[in-house]
Amino acid sequence: MHFEVPKAGLKTVKEFLGEYSMIVVSILTALALEHAAQSWHHRHRASDAEQQIEAELRINLEELHRVTEANSKQLEHITKLRKALRDDIKAKVADKDVGEHLLTATNRSFGLNLKTPTLRREAWEVAVASQSASWMSPALLQRYSALYAQQRDTLDSANTNTQLTLSGPAMMNTLSDLELGKVDPAALYHTLRQMESTIDGVQGNLLALEKQMREALART
Secondary structure (H helix, E strand, C coil): CCCCCCCCCCCCHHHHHHHHHHHHHHHHHHHHHHHHHHHHHHHHHHHHHHHHHHHHHHHHHHHHHHHHHHHHHHHHHHHHHHHHHHHHHHCCCCHHHHHHHHHHHCCCCCCCCCCCCCCCCHHHHHHHHCCHHHHCCHHHHHHHHHHHHHHHHHHHHHHHHHHHHCCHHHHHHHHHHHHCCCCCHHHHHHHHHHHHHHHHHHHHHHHHHHHHHHHHHHCC
């Protein structure tokens, strides 16, 4: 900001007020131009941040959809195995044959195969750290904040649900015994039930997040 200070002495009050008014107008004009330039710069950065966040969320949505599709197929497979095992147990099929039926149905590869998405948040964190997010509209900022918070809570819930419904060591022992030809139908059934419950619980949370993200991004 720069303005000229009058060099010659002022002869009258009128001249003084005229020079003073010019100085004030110059200062106010410079401040207004500076504010306009800063506002444009902030809005430009906010727009760039918005585009990057939108792209990041859409990538996350695509990843989430791939994961829920895979989990849906795995859940259907595990449910089918559990029901077949239940029928064998009720029919009093020999333990060895029960194990062979299960191994054949799984192509001798038996596991949980539960998938969880890798949900990125780098664009959001950069926007917050650079304060670009503060120049977005309140409605847009609230929408993005809610989506990223829900992403975090969903992944935390998936981990908690897995810990609560699945007995990892017991499952590994049961599957190891099956590979060695030692078959305990009841233990296998319990393992399949835990797998089914775990996938179903995690899948429910992921599908809810997918729906929320799809609806939110459809409004932009």
